[in-house]
Amino acid sequence: MSAVDKVLDQYNSRVYKNRKEHMVDIGNNENDNQIAANVRTIPGIITQRGCCYAGCKGVVLGPIKDALQIVHGPIGCSFYAWGTRRHKGKKEEGVDNYLQYCFSTDMQEPDIVFGGEKKLKQSITEAMDLFHPSTIFICSTCPVGLIGDDIHAVAKWAENEYGIKCIAYSCEGYKGVSQSAGHHIANNQIMRYVIGEGDREVKNKFSVNLLGEYNIGGDGWETERILKRIGYEVVATFTGDSSMEDLKNAHRANLSLVQCHRSINYIAEMIEEKYGTPWMKVNFIGVKGTIGTLRKIAKFFQDEELIKRTEEVIADELGLIQDDMAYYKSKLKGKTAAIYVGGSRAHHYQFLLHDLGVNTVLAGYEFGHRDEYEGREVLPFVKPDADSKNIESITVEPDTEKYHLYLPKEELEKLKEEKVIDYYGGLVKDMPDGTFMIDDLNHFETEEFLKILKPDIFFSGIKDKFVAQKSGILSRQLHSYDYSGPYAGFRGAVNFARDVTMGIYTPAWSFVKAPWKTVPILTGTFGGE
Numbered sequence: 001m002s003a004v005d006k007v008l009d010q011y012n013s014r015v016y017k018n019r020k021e022h023m024v025d026i027g028n029n030e031n032d033n034q035i036a037a038n039v040r041t042i043p044g045i046i047t048q049r050g051c052c053y054a055g056c057k058g059v060v061l062g063p064i065k066d067a068l069q070i071v072h073g074p075i076g077c078s079f080y081a082w083g084t085r086r087h088k089g090k091k092e093e094g095v096d097n098y099l100q101y102c103f104s105t106d107m108q109e110p111d112i113v114f115g116g117e118k119k120l121k122q123s124i125t126e127a128m129d130l131f132h133p134s135t136i137f138i139c140s141t142c143p144v145g146l147i148g149d150d151i152h153a154v155a156k157w158a159e160n161e162y163g164i165k166c167i168a169y170s171c172e173g174y175k176g177v178s179q180s181a182g183h184h185i186a187n188n189q190i191m192r193y194v195i196g197e198g199d200r201e202v203k204n205k206f207s208v209n210l211l212g213e214y215n216i217g218g219d220g221w222e223t224e225r226i227l228k229r230i231g232y233e234v235v236a237t238f239t240g241d242s243s244m245e246d247l248k249n250a251h252r253a254n255l256s257l258v259q260c261h262r263s264i265n266y267i268a269e270m271i272e273e274k275y276g277t278p279w280m281k282v283n284f285i286g287v288k289g290t291i292g293t294l295r296k297i298a299k300f301f302q303d304e305e306l307i308k309r310t311e312e313v314i315a316d317e318l319g320l321i322q323d324d325m326a327y328y329k330s331k332l333k334g335k336t337a338a339i340y341v342g343g344s345r346a347h348h349y350q351f352l353l354h355d356l357g358v359n360t361v362l363a364g365y366e367f368g369h370r371d372e373y374e375g376r377e378v379l380p381f382v383k384p385d386a387d388s389k390n391i392e393s394i395t396v397e398p399d400t401e402k403y404h405l406y407l408p409k410e411e412l413e414k415l416k417e418e419k420v421i422d423y424y425g426g427l428v429k430d431m432p433d434g435t436f437m438i439d440d441l442n443h444f445e446t447e448e449f450l451k452i453l454k455p456d457i458f459f460s461g462i463k464d465k466f467v468a469q470k471s472g473i474l475s476r477q478l479h480s481y482d483y484s485g486p487y488a489g490f491r492g493a494v495n496f497a498r499d500v501t502m503g504i505y506t507p508a509w510s511f512v513k514a515p516w517k518t519v520p521i522l523t524g525t526f527g528g529e
């Protein structure tokens with residue numbers, strides 16, 4: 001009986017039928033490895049997913065340091081989000097920095113009954129008096145949508161009253177099925193009201209945007225360090241350690257690099273459509289991933305000097321980390337991992353684990369869409385037709401020899417007909433037969449799969465971390481990096497390898513007894529007796 005069947009067998013028939021579609025025993029199923037994703041969680045199941053507000057305010061907007069972000073809703077929505085995501089930002093001369101703050105309208109029952117617009121206006125006035133920001137964002141949480149406060153009208157009022165930029169985001173938590181809807185809402189407003197407003201001069205023809213990089217634990221800084229060393233100009237990072245001015249100028253870059261496709265593909269595509277700036281998928285997680293990515297970017301610009309400089313930097317960076325990486329690999333080779341996080345990281349971190357000889361036995365996303373699991377159709381490299389106005393963009397994975405391309409529509413259609421087609425992305429293509437791909441893995445399933453598969457490490461979030469650790473399995477958080485990082489790029493790979501090695505080799509695990517070894521699960525008592 002496969003692990004999937006063992007877990008599913010414990011469900012009633014309705015839940016069984018639903019969850020079966022979200023579980024793939026790779027290479028051993030009748031469904032050609034297809035998976036159901038981006039659909040509603042069954043009410044009552046303890047999902048690890050977050051909400052639309054988390055995806056909009058927490059993920060995409062949160063790292064913008066000089067926008068004062070007011071959460072319009074009950075205080076709990078803000079408190080939980082306060083400082084937990086570790087998107088780092090540096091103080092910049094002349095740029096406000098509100099990252100350490102948490103602004104909320106603290107909605108109470110009377111506001112729900114009589115409407116909360118008045119209180120929102122008061123909060124804006126208070127924020128203006130105390131901080132004098134040049135930009136305010138308003139983000140709604142669930143009750144606001146239910147009672148119908150018009151936050152967009154309030155934003156207009158604030159713009160007229162104070163001469164600032166004020167953008168409202170109707171990102172009530174209940175919208176959509178996960179954080180994913182919130183990413184989309186944030187992307188749309190940023191495109192509509194921010195990108196394109198800047199006229200900052202771009203000095204370098206190798207100018208790029210770094211999209212889908214939120215600088216968790218300093219990842220964006222390490223990525224930018226490498227890019228700048230080679231000679232690129234990073235115009236805007238979305239949105240790690242970013243300012244409004246950076247984002248306003250994003251349209252001036254020559255290429256957009258997309259690290260996390262899930263949360264930002266909308267902006268990448270909209271910038272391309274509106275300004276003709278092409279984009280390519282990249283991955284700065286893992287040493288091989290980073291090298292493949294750097295080579296691909298250099299090739300895109302088709303400049304001999306840049307290609308040469310890229311190879312020099314790669315050789316130098318490798319020289320600095322290879323002894324450490326070899327040592328950690330000798331300690332980790334042959335270990336197994338399970339990874340369950342929100343989106344793209346469950347895929348990207350498999351590259352870094354492979355660098356260290358660690359195989360992933362189970363992986364999944366809280367809110368990935370089917371293209372993250374199954375990959376997307378793309379065309380192989382064709383020399384770009386730079387003069388063509390009628391462009392079509394195609395993206396690729398860093399480790400393949402396929403390139404972003406843009407070419408006339410008719411040309412594209414012809415290639416499609418000839419079936420010169422390939423795939424990019426897709427968790428499934430990087431996981432061998434006999435491993436497991438699980439969508440929206442819930443609390444119960446986490447415990448069950450860990451019991452059956454016994455991985456050496458479970459990469460998770462805060463909610464599921466301690467479930468694993470209490471049963472004697474190391475867990476590292478792949479969202480927040482447990483106060484560590486950066487994990488991206490060359491130096492980040494060493495940090496990651498060190499943290500995982502320390503975690504696995506600590507003697508602590510031999511002192512932990514899994515509860516199911518001593519107490520029958522359903523008859524365990526609370527309070528210790």
Ligand code: CFN
Pocket residue numbers: 055059085179212214216260261262263341342343344345346478479480
């Ligand atoms: S930083 Fe990103 S990499 S943005 Fe996304 S899909 Fe979340 S907050 Mo948590 S760690 Fe996670 Fe990804 Fe992109 Fe982070 S895997 S769940 S919404 N995510």
Ligand code: HCA
Pocket residue numbers: 050051054055058084085179342460461462463477479480
């Ligand atoms: C979110 C943010 C989160 C939560 C992490 C976790 C993050 O989706 O609300 O559950 O540990 O990375 O901070 O994904």
